[in-house]
Each structure stands twice: as C-alpha cells, then as structure tokens.
Amino acid sequence: MDDSKRLWYIVQTYSGFENSVKVNLERRIESMNMENLIFQVMIPEELKTEKKADGTIKEKMVKIFPGYVFIEMVVTDDSWFVVRNTPGVTGFLGSSGGGTKPIPLKPDEINPILKKCGMLAVQRLNVQPGQQVKVANGTLEGQIVTVESIDEEKGKVHVLIEMFGRQTAMELDFTEVEVI
Incomplete structure (x- = not known):
C-alpha cells in the first residue's frame, strides 16, 4: 500500500x-x-x-x-x-x-x-536565541543565520539573515536548519 x-x-x-x-x-x-x-x-x-x-x-x-x-x-x-x-x-x-x-x-x-494529542513526537531543536545555525536546504542553503526565537509547538525557528546589508526576519522549519 x-x-x-x-x-x-x-x-x-x-x-x-x-x-x-x-x-x-x-x-x-x-x-x-x-x-x-x-x-x-x-x-x-x-x-x-x-x-x-x-x-x-x-x-x-x-x-x-x-x-x-x-x-x-x-x-x-x-x-x-x-x-x-x-x-x-x-x-x-x-x-x-x-x-x-x-x-x-x-x-x-x-x-x-x-x-x-500526543500522537506525534514533538521535534526539538537544541539551540537558544542568539545562537547561529546553518540553513540545510532551499535557496539559502549553506547560509549562516542567527536564531531569534523558537516555536517548538509548530516546529518553526525564527531567524535573522543578512540580506542586502540589513537583517531580515524569516521563519524556517526545524528540518531546514542544522545546528553548528
């Protein structure tokens, strides 16, 4: 099946x-x-x-x-x-x-x-706000970004990325970042 x-x-x-x-x-x-x-x-x-x-x-x-x-x-x-x-x-x-x-x-x-309901394991990301992580996939793959906040319930991490000379906020899935 x-x-x-x-x-x-x-x-x-x-x-x-x-x-x-x-x-x-x-x-x-x-x-x-x-x-x-x-x-x-x-x-x-x-x-x-x-x-x-x-x-x-x-x-x-x-x-x-x-x-x-x-x-x-x-x-x-x-x-x-x-x-x-x-x-x-x-x-x-x-x-x-x-x-x-x-x-x-x-x-x-x-x-x-x-x-x-406890039927799906909550994925954890072992980082703290202010820490840097690497983008694992997508158009920004390989970029180093700074963690701004973590939403464990949704499995999302809010990051700041340097673009065009200024900080830009983005939301990424836990699966899209690697701890460095």
Whole structure:
C-alpha cells in the first residue's frame, strides 16, 4: 500500500455522538476487513483543569472539536462507503456531496493536532536565541543565520539573515536548519 495516499480526513457527527461513532467505525473496519485502508480513528481531546467554588481542582478531558472525528485512511470507493454509512456520521468535511471525494487535511493542519494529542513526537531543536545555525536546504542553503526565537509547538525557528546589508526576519522549519 502506498503510504502517500494514507491521509487524515474529518468526519462530521452529531455533537455528543463522537465516541459512539468511533466505536461503530472501529467495529465496521474490523467486520468489513478495512484494516488495510482505514488505519486510525481519533477524537482530539485535551486535559482541562478547572477550579471549583469550594477551591478543589477538577481535571477532565474535553473534546477540542465537538461534532468531529478524525480518520486516517486511504480513500477508495469501498473505504469511503464504509465511513459514510456508519451510524452517526453525517458526512465528510470538505465533501460537497454528489459523489465528490473528501479533501484531506494538509500536514500543517493535522500535525499540530496530533502533537497536542500526543500522537506525534514533538521535534526539538537544541539551540537558544542568539545562537547561529546553518540553513540545510532551499535557496539559502549553506547560509549562516542567527536564531531569534523558537516555536517548538509548530516546529518553526525564527531567524535573522543578512540580506542586502540589513537583517531580515524569516521563519524556517526545524528540518531546514542544522545546528553548528
């Protein structure tokens, strides 16, 4: 199976029915032998803490996107049919109906969600602001730049580069720089 076709999609559900849709989908994937086309079913949640009136602190898991379930799958006529016809599923986000296939999430849309849910390792860059790094690829490959700030959540580093006799700010991905 070509992993490049394995992408994340968003399925709309009735609000409050996300968990039952997830269970129904997982049962249908198994009973209809779709394990090679539908890989993961996820309901993005995060831990919220709230302070009650009596001073106690309560932690609870809260759905980040109520009414939506995220599915990693390869869209074929069969896999699309299985998901679409699961009880509680009202449709795919990005599918306008009439047989049009859904639009997958782009990596820069799904990766922050996967990181927040602990499903994707957060890449670290072992540098500090003020330190110099080398641009590893792209049009500025080989250039030495100064780190201005680091956004670990997005995997981006903000740098200053000397261009035309003045400092210019740029945002680069962690994969685009090498520590020197």
